[in-house]
Amino acid sequence: MRVTLLGHGRLGSAIAEGWRLTGAVSDPTILTRAVPPVCPPETQALVVAVKPAAWREAVAPLLATLPVDAVVVSVMAGVLADDLAAAAPGRPVARVMPTTAVAQGQGVAAIWSADEPARALAHRLFDPIADTVDLDEEAMLDAATAVAGSAPAFFYALAQALAAAGVEAGLTQDAAERLTRGALRSAGSGAGTDASLEDLIARIASPGGTTRAGLDALVDADLNGAGAAAVQAAVSRAQALARGD
Structure with a gap:
């Protein structure tokens, strides 16, 4: 699976380490502010791991090259799926709240999406590096973040x-x-x-x-x-x- 990871701070780097360790994603494209904002044309998933306050500014330059069928997977606390969907029109959205222990393949991650294929893709990304917990409501992600991520x-x-x-x-x-x-x-x-x-x-x-x-x-x-x-x-x-x- 071809994955583009936007953001390489503590959580973003932990996710990338876990993918490499487990082989879930062997060669993710990692974008930071120092890298030109271009998504490879074969990108299937854009994982957004920037600070919540800066996500709109970070995502906007990628829209011109982000495939229309790519799934936007957010690992940001407090950023609603509707806002992400509005910023990336036509792309399905999944929200995942993982812990940094994903770097060792031992994290835990809450997953929510209103789109079943997007939820399934999120599982493909995080099942190998975390104990994944499906949530029925997006509103429950805040509580999941508090009792797991924090x-x-x-x-x-x-x-x-x-x-x-x-x-x-x-x-x-x-x-x-x-x-x-x-x-x-x-x-x-x-x-x-x-x-x-x-x-x-x-x-x-x-x-x-x-x-x-x-x-x-x-x-x-x-x-x-x-x-x-x-x-x-x-x-x-x-x-x-x-x-x-």
């Missing part, structure tokens, strides 16, 4: 807080950070199984044990409220981007 940073922030607490408890900074990173890797290995999140917690937190005591402390500190606040803030920001705020 959440790794939330996990890192919690890990950072735990490492700081470890230092307060007497560990050196190096030891605290290495131990916390190891804990993240352990959690990640469990997440790769089919076990439910509740089961994964139960495997570690024995009744009356130290882990359960720590979990109870997190709940008392309003862990659920913090999670809800983080997701809602990310969703609100995506909605603001869609409005042009």
Whole structure:
């Protein structure tokens, strides 16, 4: 499949790395501001991975060479399919919200499109590099972005807080950070199984044990409220981007 990737920042480069690693797309055409804005005539999919605030300016010069039957695949938060379709008349649109772990072929990606062939093409692009989740409504992409695309940073922030607490408890900074990173890797290995999140917690937190005591402390500190606040803030920001705020 011939794919043109517009944008080569953190997410765009991660997608390209994942494609090369898995062989899903062996030789994508990568366009940046430094490259003349021309789509190869055989382009089947234009994957738009630029910053949401700059997408119109970035896409407009490509329309003269973008094939009329090419699918526009957006990986941008807050940019609505109707706006993309209006900017690229006649081309079907799919929206995908992947995580940067697609670079290692271990990402997760939410997919939505009102056009079934476009949705199928998006799956061809992202199934090899991510656990793909189909959404029934475009509006759900904002929530998917918050709980998948943004959440790794939330996990890192919690890990950072735990490492700081470890230092307060007497560990050196190096030891605290290495131990916390190891804990993240352990959690990640469990997440790769089919076990439910509740089961994964139960495997570690024995009744009356130290882990359960720590979990109870997190709940008392309003862990659920913090999670809800983080997701809602990310969703609100995506909605603001869609409005042009």
